[in-house]
Amino acid sequence: MKPGVIMLVNEYPPLPVGGAERQAERLAVYLAGHEWPVWVLTRRAGGLPPNETRDEVRIIRPETRGPGKFKTISFVLGCWVALWRLRHRYEILHAHLAYGPAFAAVLAARLIGKKVIVKLGNSGIYGDILASQKTLRGRLRLFVLRRWADVIIILNEDMHNEALAVGFDPSRLAKMKNGIDVGVFSPSYQKLEETVNVLYIGRLAAQKSLQTLIEAFAQAAQDCPELRLTMVGDGPERPALEAKTRELGVADRATFTGRQDDVRPYLEAGDLFALPSAAEGISNALLEAMSSGLACLATPFGGNAEVLDQGRCGVLLPHGDVAAWSAALSQLGNDRESRGRLGTAARRRILDVYAFSMVGAQFEDLYQTLLAGEER
Secondary structure, three states: OOOOEEEEOOOOOOOOOOHHHHHHHHHHHHHHHOOOOEEEEOOOOOOOOOEEEEOOEEEEOOOOOOOHHHHHHHHHHHHHHHHHHOOOOOOEEEEEOOOHHHHHHHHHHHHHOOEEEEEOOOOHHHOHHHHHOOOHHHHHHHHHHHHHOOEEEEOOHHHHHHHHHOOOOHHHEEEOOOOEOOOOOOOOOOOOOOOEEEEEEOOOOHHHOHHHHHHHHHHHHHHOOOEEEEEEEOOOOHHHHHHHHHHOOOHHHEEEEEOOOOOHHHHHHOOEEEEOOOOOOOOHHHHHHHHOOOEEEEOOOOOHHHHOHHHOOOEEOOOOOHHHHHHHHHHHHOOHHHHHHHHHHHHHHHHHHHEHHHHHHHHHHHHHHHHHOOOO
16 A cells, blocks of 8 residues: 555635645545545634545544634644644645645654655745745744755746745755646537637636736727626625726626636636736646636746746736737637637647646655655
8 A cells, every 4th residue: 555645735625725725635636546545634614524535535624713823823733633643644744835734744744753745836925935934923934844844846937946045955846737637627619609708717816916907808898899708706806806897897798706616617618718917836727727728818927937838828928018918818809710729739738748647646756756765
């Protein structure tokens, strides 16, 4: 039997989660399906039970108490209890994001004598490292990770440079990819002929720079009346974004769906996918859109440029440049052939590089190498 793995992550499905947590779920399910005993330690919320098994993954949810940082402390303590109780059943701790779960994993691994991996989720001003540097608690976490994490997983060159800048040992940095289930997310050939649907999927938050998208859409719609905008997700920016569509006179062409558990119907109806964000790791939504055969537009931050093969299977646009985004939306909105060509190239890129069958195998190789004590 293969060695046991415990994943640690703040939130885990069926709770509403972001891309990093969704990647944790995909990896846990992949590993369980390839005969790795897998547990997930995550926060208890939403009336979920303290223990359950989903997709052959055993989920443990320690109880958390108190407000703010006290809730985090109680979660860390609950993780330590579970890690001690299971200490004879696993060899690897794998924490997702450099926050409370990573702190719990690194200290526990040091005390119990296990290998520990921490996967960073984002780069830039909203990323794990730069955000952690802003607080004393965050700087303490980075200190502990620098000293005792066996491997820090980075997703792009920006993360690599940020990690080096704060003193991480380059020999402990491992560049990995996020992955996608290419069977679940696949192209649809039943698009609506009379409209061209511009799609955004994700949190409606300042990091995503969605004001730029709405302003660009309003301008492009003057040249391409068929354009429609669908914003899938929720977040603190939603009221302001809805107000912006009314201010610009495009509220009748823009739909805000709120959070959706299943985004596939929207991808199937989409023609263009837009990601105007100021910071990214490797965007889960971008991978899903590419795998679904959509023509994609994105800023070059984080892993976006690499995922889009430096613009060979998508369009890279400057952050905050309304004119550039408007021109691209207008041009692609009026050019079905170009949309199809970019969508086909995006799907091929996913099949060649980001299919989870390949990404999961790379994680298996990393685990085996770490346990064997070999150089990566």
